[in-house]
Amino acid sequence: EPEVTQTPSHQVTQMGQEVILRCVPISNHLYFYWYRQILGQKVEFLVSFYNNEISEKSEIFDDQFSVERPDGSNFTLKIRSTKLEDSAMYFCASSSAGNREKLFFGSGTQLSVL
C-alpha cells in the first residue's frame, strides 16, 4: 500500500541551526501538508502546498519556515534558525486530487532542539 515516507526519523540540532525535514508523498497525490505535534498535545497545522505554491499557512508558519518541492517526488520543510520551542514531531501528509479531504500521514520526524 502506498505510504508517505519521512526522513530522518529523528533529528537533533543546536538552537540557531538550520534543519531540513524531508518527505516523499504518495506518488499520485497533488496536495501536500506539514503538521507538527508537541509532546502530549494535538496535531497542529503548519502549511498546505499545491501546484508549487503555498495554499494556506498557520500562524506557527512564520518567516523561519519554508517549504519546497525540489523535484517530482520530494517535499521539504526548512526551519532557518531553530528555536527551543520548535522541538516537536513533524508530520508530512498528502492527499489526492479526487479526495482532497482524506489526508495520509507519514511516521514523522522527531526534532529536538538543544
Next chain:
Amino acid sequence: GQQLNQSPQSMFIQEGEDVSMNCTSSSIFNTWLWYKQDPGEGPVLLIALYKAGELTSNGRLTAQFGITRKDSFLNISASIPSDVGIYFCAGHYAARQLTFGSGTQLTVLP
C-alpha cells in the same frame, strides 16, 4: 482557528468492552475524519465521513457525521489489546485546513 472539543480525554476499559468517543464543535464542519495514533507514529486514517447523518463502518469501528454537522462519534466494538492508542477526530471547516481534536487516550486492560 476552529476548535474541536473531543471527549473523553482518556478511557480505561476491559478487553471485550465497547467504546464510544465523540467530538463537538461550535461551527459546521464539511468533513469529519477519525485517526488513530500509536506512540512515535503518525496518525493513521480510520474512517472518513462526508455527509451529514452518514454512518460508516470499518470492521469493529463505526463513526457517524452528526446531523447538525457540528459533531461526530466513533464507536469501537469488542475492544482488543491492539486498540490501545490515541484516537483523534479531525475536520475540515469551510474548505480550509484539517483541524484536529485534542485526542482520546484509550487503554485496554486484559
